[in-house]
Amino acid sequence: MLDSTATPLKTLLRRRKxxxxxxxxxxxxxxxxAADMDVIFGHHWLFVGVDPDIPEPGDxxxxxxxxxxxxxxxxDDGEVRAFHNVCRxxxxxxxxxxxxxxxNLVCRYHSWTYGLDGKLLAASHMGEDxxxxxxxxxxxxxxxxxxxLFVCLADEPPEDFEVMAAKMAPYLAPHDLxxxxxxxxxxxxxxxxxxxxMENNRECYHCAGNHPELTVPLFAYGFGFAPEELDEHERKEAEDYDKLLKASHREWESCGFPSTLMEHLDDMATGFRTERLPLAGDGESHTNDTKAACKKLLGRINDPKHGALHFWTQPNSWHHFMSDxxxxxxxxxxxxxxxLLRTKWLVHKDAVEGVDYTIENLTGVWDATNDQDSELVGYCQDGARSPAYEPGPYSPHTEMLVDKFCNWYVNRMTAHLGR
Structure with a gap:
């Protein structure tokens, strides 16, 4: 709870508008x-890395x-295990x-030794009993x-991870991470x-004025707009984008690449959202020229113009999967x-740096975008400290997914703490 001079957390949750x-x-x-770390990060599934972070036994x-x-x-069997990093x-x-x-896993202090399965193998001078x-x-x-890779610190993690996994696996499998x-x-x-x-990530209302690199391969109409504000030409562009999106989904799904929108951002403990979207220009990847950054495509993808799949999870991740x-x-x-924002760029395991890709081209768009977003987040943090700050209204056209993130957060905190 908050200290005695502050509004109790339960009250703040109840009166959220x-x-x-x-x-x-x-x-x-x-x-x-502290409550967030206990309830949200202590009891929910968290994205923490990828299989290629630890590709071989012993990694x-x-x-x-x-x-x-x-x-x-x-x-040794190739399975990923996770443990608290605390010697017993x-x-x-x-x-x-x-x-x-x-x-083996050896404690540097007194050489207690554990197997990769976590079992204690050796502990000298501990007596017969x-x-x-x-x-x-x-x-x-x-x-x-x-x-x-996802972890959960709770003794009993949310069971609906398996529901999400079953729905998402067909979308992710073609990229073969x-x-x-x-x-x-x-x-x-x-x-x-x-x-x-997370709120900053869940909208692109701010993109046009702040992300010149990111917006090169993106269609503005893919992130929400106000229909009543469009002129005739813009309305035609929006209609054309809608047709392109539907046609792209039909084509990609006919090739075995699930693409249509699936969204459970605020109605599941393990909230998520996914959709495969077309890219503008040459339409191959998140690069400054929209061309593929890597010559070797991922998984079983054989066409660089299969769009970009996004996958978001509550509470702490977002991902973009292109063909390359x-x-x-x-x-x-x-x-x-x-x-801490941790970003990883992945390519086919056989791709050779300097031959199939360059780090500069591969990372250019999102490296710049992350720095720009970090500055924007700092601005919002500065504003939240001001005595003049009060909750402002979200755009119903471009910030509806931010609202769903906040709905999810409030619902999860309330469910755990009780009303």
Whole structure:
């Protein structure tokens, strides 16, 4: 709860006005941030990486989710496992590097040794009565959805992940991320609350004036518009886009690429949205010239003009899958007013840098967009601190998905905390 001088969190949740942004404490309060980490990041499925982050047995990757340090490791059978990064002896971390390769998992402090399945294999000087079977590493729930890795810290994670996975697998499978590689990744610290980072992503109202690189391959009409504000020429363009979208969906689905809109952003615990959209210009990829960034296409795709599939998940990710590469994003809160945005660019595992792709061309659009968005998030964080701030109305034409993110957040917090 908030301190005695502040409005209680339950009261703020109850009085949230649909169609409006959240009240300032949701973006600034350390107490609400702590509740977010408990309820949202402690009890829901979180996107944290991709199968190619740990492609071989013994490969491991660490990350922090609030106060929880965890690591993912591929075991000898090729399965991905996740554990709390805490030795069962005195609590020292087992894995210290962001990415590494191990044989067994050995604590640096007293050499307690664990297998890749988390079982304690060796612990010297512990006496005859010591039962090693009771001191294995504490597991974390982990799932791979066609190469996208999700974890949940709760003892009992939301069961509807399997519903999402069943619906999304046919959309993602053609891109075959398990046979891709991470060509480049980059972390930036956004100067804003994690919800502001997610809200900014959930709309393109701001795109035309702030993202010159991103908007090159995008159709303006793919992100909402106000029909009553269009002149005759613009109305014709919108109608043409609608026809193109429907024709593209028919063509792509006839080739085995599910494409039509599927949206469950605020009616599931594991909220998500997906749709495959056509690209403007030469229409091949998210690049400055809209041409494919990599000569080797992903998976079983044989035509670079299969559009761009987007996939969003609540509470912390968005992704773009093109014919030639994929870009995946995760948001991990650091404190009430800072968030880690981690972006990874993936290409076919056999693609050769300098021959099939260049890092500059591959990353140019989203690297610039991330920096621009980070600045915008900072502006909103500055505004939320002002005593003049009050919740403002969302555009019903271009910010409806921001509203759904806030609906999801309020509903999940309320369900956990009770009214």
């Amino acid at each position: 649909p169609g409006y942004s959240l009240e300032a404490p949701f973006y600034t309060s350390p107490e609400i941030f 491991a990757m660490t990350l922090n989710i609030g106060k929880a340090s965890i690591f993912l490791v591929r075991d 002896h005195r609590g020292a971390p087992i894995v210290h590097d962001y990415k590494t390769t191990v044989g 010591f039962d090693a079977s009771c001191h294995g590493l504490k597991p974390v729930h982990v799932r791979s959805l066609e190469g996208l 398990k046979n891709a590689k991470v060509a480049f990744e980059k972390d930036i610290i956004e100067p804003g609350n994690w919800k502001l980072t 590469h994929a870009v995946v994003f995760s948001v991990l809160p650091l404190d009430a007013e800072r968030s």
